[in-house]
Amino acid sequence: MARILITSALPYINGIKHLGNLVGSQLPADLYARYMRARGHEVMFICATDEHGTPAELAAAKTGEPVADYCARMHGVQKHLADGFGLSFDHFGRSSSARNHALTQHMAARLAEAGLVEEVEETQVFSPDDGRFLPDRYIEGTCPACGYDKARGDQCENCTKQLTPRELLDPRSAISGATNLEPRATRHLYLRQSALRERLDQWIDSQRGWPILTTSIAKKWLHDGDGLQDRGITRDLDWGVPVRRGDAPWPGMEGKVFYVWFDAPIEYIAATAEWADAHGLPDAAWRRWWRTDQGADDVRYVQFMGKDNVPFHTLSFPATLMGANHDGTEPWKLVDYIKSFNYLTYDGGQFSTSQGRGVFMDHALELLPGDYWRWWLLSHAPETGDSEFTWENFQASVNKDLADVLGNFVSRVTKFCNARFGAEVPAGGDYGPLEHAAGDEVAARLAAYARHMEAMEIRKSAAELRALWVIGNEYLQEAAPWSTIKTDPEQAQAQVRFALNLMRIYAVVSRPFVPDAAARIMAALACADWSWPDSPAQALDALPVGHAFTVPDVLFRKITDEEREAWAARFAGLRA
RNA sequence: GGGCCCGUAGCUCAACGGUCAGAGCAGGGCGCUCAUAACGCCUUGGUUGGGGGUUCGAAUCCCUCCGGGCCUACCA
CATH class of the missing domain: 1.10.730.10 (Isoleucyl-tRNA Synthetase; Domain 1)
Structure with missing residues (x-):
């Protein structure tokens, strides 16, 4: 009997996920977890909602709820939908949990001790009307290259040119439309990933049999241009894990939070701690999954995710765990295998949350039970390339x-x-x-x-x-x-x-x-x-003779041509 | 611009240097009647996107062109 730790990429709290999100991480992770349990292995299958960041704040503002309430509610919605699809998490946690706050702050402290955290002063765009700093992509304006008037501060979607916010002509807030934007100095913590580049590179090289998709993305980031770049791990936001150095305040970082991509992977660990708490178990119960000095040395850890998540799981998160063990006293379990997926497309185009194009988890379950979707999605999982959902095929x-x-x-x-x-x-x-x-x-x-x-x-x-x-x-x-x-x-x-x-x-x-x-x-x-x-x-002799059974109802009903046509029309655009 | 992935029967995909390139669905024929008009058997169908090269041998390796997708670091 082996011990297998399985994590699925965390679904973002902002709204209901579509089938592409589902098949890219949670569903295959569930398949693997269920299979391994069926074979008698000890499995810990962890997922959680990823609740921090600007989009969560904006989504909450839109519904008029306090962001904490919004996240709590949406966590419930996502949990309910996960149940509907039969996702058998041992624990479905929340990145906003007290456990994750503490662990994220702890990790940051360890990284700082290791000399892997650097304070950098930089200039960010502040919007007084919105009362917040704006991430690059939340600034819109006219592209200096092609004249497209809805170019974003990170890139022009029309001509694909990389931009910085200050290059935009007539910049405005994408949130409020406010044009009263000002550059403002702010200080942030950076994770010195570059210092770990060699180790990460060797670590990736030492892995065998990972999907090409996984290693090629990691290698690109490690070797492209100047190599692996350091990464800001704090943000000027209200909602998130407050920047603290473990239990202690972090001078100069008051009012700031950790960047969602720093705290989200740590939630894999924290969610396992949440699991232990929920079952009244001591810390040793979760540490035996995550600390190789406390029982996790024989754990096989497998992660599932869409290709967009690969850089964080092959580089940033391992860098965090390696750095946290700088003195050898905290050997955290690193991933053994990363199963990554391409995208599921919908009738020739992309699933689109904003345009309501495609099938979302809630609507899918209104049409048919989870098993129908599980079968189609898994038997058409986008493993070697993008795969396409069509109603005919379904x-x-x-x-x-x-x-x-x-x-x-x-x-x-x-x-x-x-x-x-x-x-x-x-x-x-x-x-x-x-x-x-x-x-x-x-x-x-x-x-x-x-x-x-x-x-x-x-x-x-x-x-x-x-x-x-x-x-x-x-x-x-x-x-x-x-x-x-x-x-x-x-x-x-x-x-x-x-x-x-x-x-x-x-x-x-x-x-x-x-x-x-x-x-x-x-x-x-x-x-x-x-x-x-x-x-x-x-x-084939397991059932005892004379054993009574009942004739079951139809196991799976058929989808009629009329239904198929009606559904295709309903989900072509504009989500109701 | 740079990088990566993909392009194989009408459709979805397998084969990843070596017997006539396979399977499911769709199409055609036959059979069965227990069953959700279901099932089984047989069968049509591809000069493996184009071109060039390496090799005794290429869908598979190299070059090039065409087409599609993704990534390019402050959305997560």
Whole structure:
């Protein structure tokens, strides 16, 4: 039994996430967590809402709520949606938790001790009308290069030119439109990542088998131009972790908070502490996952994220943890494997939160239960490149894979048995060559499935799982118990018994992908034996003869052409 | 501008230097009737974006062109 720590990139608190966000981190992380638990490993699966930063403040201002209230409410909404998609976090924390405040401040203190924090005076744009400093991208103006009048202070979206706010013509606040902007001096802390460049580079080099996407992005940042740049880790905001040096004040940093990208990854650790608190466990309970000197030396740590998150997870966060262990007294667990994803596109374009283009988590669950989405999203996960969501494809996958191949198998077996032998596992006959051949095939497919799951090859895993389901239909066609029963009822009983046992195996191995359907199959079988079919031959005899079951309702319903068309029209633009 | 990724059957993808380039869906034919008109079997279909090169051998390596996407550090 291994110990596996799994984190999913933290969804930002600002609004409801779309399916692209879901498939890029939380969903595959959940798949892996569920699989590893099913194989009997000890799993700690952590996620949380990422609650700090300017967008959260603005979103709260828009609804008229205090930002803390807004975040608390949205955390609840996201938690509810996560449940709807069956995300099996051991803890779904909040980056605004007391634990994260303390740990972030602690990490900053350790980094300062290590000489890795530098105070830098710089000039930022202040907007008196908004009462705040404006991040570059919250300043709009006319692009000096192309004349586009909605260029942002970091880049012109029209001509892609990199800009600084002072280059913009007629700059204004993107928040209020105020043109009364003034440069103002401010001091900030910088994390001296550059000092750790060699170590980070070697660390990345020492990793084996990471996705090209992961390493190429890390390498780009390490070696591009002047190499890894130092990074500001504080901001002039109200909402966030106050800048303190551990328990002590940080002179000169009064009224400032840590930058959200500094505190967000630390929340992975803090959320594990929140988990321990929630269960009344001592600190040792979470430290054994995160401190290699306190039990985490045998932990395998895997992170899941979209490609936009890679730089922070390959560089900034490791730099934080390495720096915090400058004197060897705080060996924090570094990630062992980073599974990164490309983007999911929607009908040829991007999912857009601002334009309401695409399907969002709340609306998805209004249309269909989580399992339907889980199956499509995971079996089309954007692993090698961006992948595209289309309603036609979604309909085809759901109807064919879930309803016809898996759902109908369950249906035909249970209904036939119930009609001919009654609702219990029939006792007659013995398995013969047909059953042994099918059993061997199950064993072979299962081994391939396990290989792909271990390797986090998600689409391949899905394909293999589907192939497992197909075996059931192939077997039935060949065994044809509806014919056998006429000449050899005993043999027909054995055939049905075999199929019922196959059903249980399907429930167990499909659970990571479609947990609700798996649970319904097991409920129908009145079975609580979720043990993994390590020996398929044995597992095909798991249900005791005479064991009563019930015929389940339709496992997956089909999506009609009318529905598909209506949904496509509804989600084409402008979110309601 | 620079960097990275991708371009393989109508569609979604696999094969990552070596038997006739595979699978699912869609299309065509046959079979079965237990089942959500479901299932099974067979089958049509590709000069692997174009061109050049390396090699005994290339979808796979190199160069170049075309097309799509992403990143480029103060959104997170």
